Amino acid sequence: MNLGQQLAQYILSGLSTGAIYALIGVGFAIIHNATGIINFAQGEFVMLGGMATFFFFSALKVPLVLAVALATGVSTMAGIVFERLAIRPLKNATPINLVIITIGGSILIRGIAMLLWGKDTHSLPTFSGDEPIMLGGATVMPQHLWIFAVTLVVIVCSKLFFSHTISGKAMRACSYNRRAAGLVGIDVRRMVLFSFAISSAMGSMAGIIIAPLTMTSYDVGVMLGLKGFCAAIIGGMSSGLGTVFGGLILGVLEALGAGLFSSGYKDAIAFIILLLILFIRPQGLFRRGESERV
Amino acid sequence: MLRKISFIFVSVVSFLVAAVCAFAAPPIKIGGLFAVTGPASFLGEPERNTAQMVVNEINAAGGIRGRRLELVAYDTQGDATRAVQAANRLIKEDRVVAIIGPSTTGDTMAVIPIAERAHVPLVSCAAGSKITSPVKRWVFKTAQNDALAVARIYEYLAGRKLTRVAILTVSDGFGSSGREQLKANAARYGIRIVSDDTYGPKDTDMTAQLTKIRGSQAQAIICWGTNPGPAVIARNARQIGLKIPLFMSHGVSSKKFIELAGDAAEGIILPSGRVIVADRLPNSDRQKKPLLAFVKDYQRHYRAEGDHFGGHAWDAVMLLKAAIERGGDNPAAIRDQLEKIRTFAGIGGVFSYSPADHAGLNKDAFVLVEVRNRDWTLVK
């Protein structure tokens, strides 16, 4: 086996992991842009998606498609409830207090999931079989194609939503200037709620499509959330292509680091490169100006 | 007739008096330190459940020498600081006579100085060999040394002339202990480690490491980790078309692994305690009776498969019970009696402690099993 084939496999593996980071990262960015909050509970919606799908599919014997829909619904509801109970009641909270609240929320959601569904790891069936597909010397699973497809669809939809619908434009307005948006008659609080609903739905979708490959348990959200956060930062907190590239870069760096250098230090390698990027471009890799924010 | 009635009366009264005396005596308190939550909960939860179950059963059967046994269990979350605080609480506030656990090697190493200073026997449920080597006066353990599991795999490999292996271990306490033993024992079996890689406990894709291994000269892969990592690795190996045999550790010797890895688990060989093949053991096996009892009880109480991690706690409680029965509930006496226990058939193996050996097991504690048709078969 030659180096070229190995490289192809590293890059392909990295891209598929990176697509997941991207999807989670976009969720971070949407909430951040609408509210200024870094939602540390974002990873828990990823967990909720996977665990709820497993619960509906295995315990309640619901068909997989329906289970996926129900799980997305449950996670979205969780996002909405979280916003209503813990974010909205705060009138003049500082950003740092909101960070602590989302950390508390993440602990709470994780704890509830643990009590409801136990600490075991669970697996979901793949959506379209287990036969690996050869792609020029490298292999992917059919599930990886699902991951790429869903990521693509979600990104395109969010782009369309933010540039062509009234609600999307209103949310963008909030992200530029909440006060001004309120003055021109946009219901800012509804937009905040909306942002939580959208990003929890996206997070849960990410959790659902990776569960067949990576398994799921009540505590998968922490690490995935962290990686998604990194993707969003590299992308300059953009809810579009920036974060997608951020996620893909992170995933590929990890895979290359593990394959070519040291698997133990692969996360460290990825983070060192991230730090260097931040030192050279403190505003994020892809951010040109304020207009690219959403 | 009168005589018969009075006989019954006397025996009932004497029984009641005996019972009241027995239960009026304060219970014997033993402490438990288990990582019930956190990353090591796969160890801590079955251990806590099993310990509680065994204690309840002992009490239902009349306690130890007529006295009730009480378990005070605290969660360490797999964190050394919390383990130390909990150990202090057990010793100073709950005044336990002995401690079972902690679940992980790290927590155990943190707690050892406290047990040694307070002169309270500690029966650890963790596997790290440095817990009992060098021997510490108050510290025993029930989990099999990782070196014993490594020996089983290496013997098998050496027997089949597979001398170049790749190791892929998880970067937590379990994996690093396995990695250490795999590297330390390789030369003795004429085995060369040609690729040494690790993965993070929460990593979701290991194709990069496996691709690297595919490019090496390895004739077999040994993976050391606990669910879900090894299941992901089994699937990834299948995805990239790795043809060389895959070995796992006893960290995944439960049905859960087969469930998670699915078809990718077929043909994987791993060392395991006897608990997963209890019903297939010959009747002459000393461990068969306790194993079957443990599996049945655990199934009844928790509607889950009892695994050998829970077995570590089963062994610890039963060893303490044996020691207390012989020498009373004084911590020093418990320690002395533990050291005198020989050929005690438990879940993890047949224990024989001695002043020079506080681990008590040999490599017979492990058998090799292979996954076939989604079930375990013994490898001869």
Add this chain to the structure above:
Amino acid sequence: MKSLLRNEAVRFVLFSAMILALPALLAGGYLLNVFVFVGIHTLLAVALNLLLGYAGQISLGQAAFFGLGAYASGILTATYGQNPWGTMVAVALAVGLLAFLVGFPILKLKGHYLAMATLGFGIIVYIALNEAVDLTGGPSGLPGIPNLSLGSYVFDSDLKNYYLIWGVTLATILLSLNLVNSRIGRGLRAIHDSEVAARVMGIRVRLLKVQIFALSAVISSIAGSLYAHTMTFVSPTSFGFNFSVELVTMVIIGGLGSIYGSFLGAALLTLLPEMLRAFQDYDIVVYGFLLIAMTMFMPGGLVRGVPELARRLLARPQKGKADA
């Protein structure tokens, strides 16, 4: 009484007296051991508060300095047999120097990017502690670290360690109180409010930020050394991302920009898990709930929230009377 309490010196003396008298109340029970850790956590929280509460710079990697201090002390004394006291000072200076060097590029960043960079730094250090098995013992930890000693007097009991650690902590509190009420403290607060304005006033913003970052690293490193010698064992899990977040939580729950608030936050978050043991498996849910509830109802932290709450509770009956 009130005016007396406003006097900084009186407050510090009262606080010290309370701390020094506490072991008598705890009578050698296990809570004494918990308060040893409260002392270490207070030290860490005060260090972070200087950075976060006064200078307004977030750090999600504070556990790294704590871990570096603990491991460097542990390795040099346990493996290489160096003198613990000398090691503690040397390590603290080295960690401070590292923070100074890393601080220049990192503190150029603002807001979330700063959070991200410090988080990344923390993760890199954590991975190094975990992976450099030959040096650190890897994930199963580093045992056999000696207790501190002065001549033949060994700090090997909870009581001795309590006074040792609280001695250092009280000294640090005193130093911090002086610092924040000095020219430097006013400079830090100016940076907190507006960096541009601070610069206009002639404050060398970047240098001051980096200096305070290094100072908080030095204090954290000393806390790490004390932790290592008290526990006689260290393992990487104690220095991960979770602990960095817990430290930030301590500072915020206690009250940003209040040195005594850091003590309250550290005490609460260290004692809370002990108090929640009664909830067993539910403790994680209760813990998460309390975090949310306290931040919602006491946004200024315990140090402002508790007096506020007390005032409201005292004021309510009088208000009722007035209505009647």
